[in-house]
Amino acid sequence: MLPEQHIVGSAEPLSPEETRERLQALAAWGVDLSLVEASLSRTPTERVQRMVGLLKVVEELKRGYAAARTTQEPDANR
């Protein structure tokens, strides 16, 4: 990604038309608007619970990967 392609977030007030254009630019940059919209439809507690669930999956994957490496490389820790 080139620096000039990176949209630096802004919080300046925008008109409705500017907001639409800005959202189009953010989608073109790669933001999945439907994911953000889905997240906004949840309660704050649901959003945090969902993120904590994702973290648990990542931890499990890390543990599984580490266990598989130990099994495949029995001499690695000697």
Add this chain to the structure above:
Amino acid sequence: MNMLPEDLFAHLVAEHVDFVIIGGFGAVILGVPIVTQDIDLAYNPASENIRRLARALEPLHPRLRVLGVPDEEARTWPFRLDERQLRQASIFTLVTDAAELDLMSSVPGVGDYAAVKAAAIEVALFGHHVLTLDLPGIIAAKRTANRPKDLLTLPQIETALRLREQKKREE
């Protein structure tokens, strides 16, 4: 470690700690679909509040989080996050039994604790009413931090802000 944010907030609310959730965790609370491994909090540095903060965190066994040092080793260090420690510095990078936790009494890009609180909104979280720095403040803080990891989340944070604005106009 598993993140148990409900435990952390239950202790903070029970002790009436004056705090504002900031950073990536605040963004998640406000609808930004990102994942963050720690919780960042701004706290009121007034003496009474520091006492409450120390009391609230004590049952969660706060210890220092240092790059390259395993938590097992950090647990053995003679560190105690008490009032004295909290008065000696304004930024702490910690691990607790509930979450990895960063504490600070001001937020670059937003200001001192009063400014952070003025830029916060109240949300219901795990049955408690807590303050979270609103999205414009989170954007200002991340733009000031200017680290690649902060800059990468800015488009998603701004998208949540713009969609929220659009929805408000339609209502």
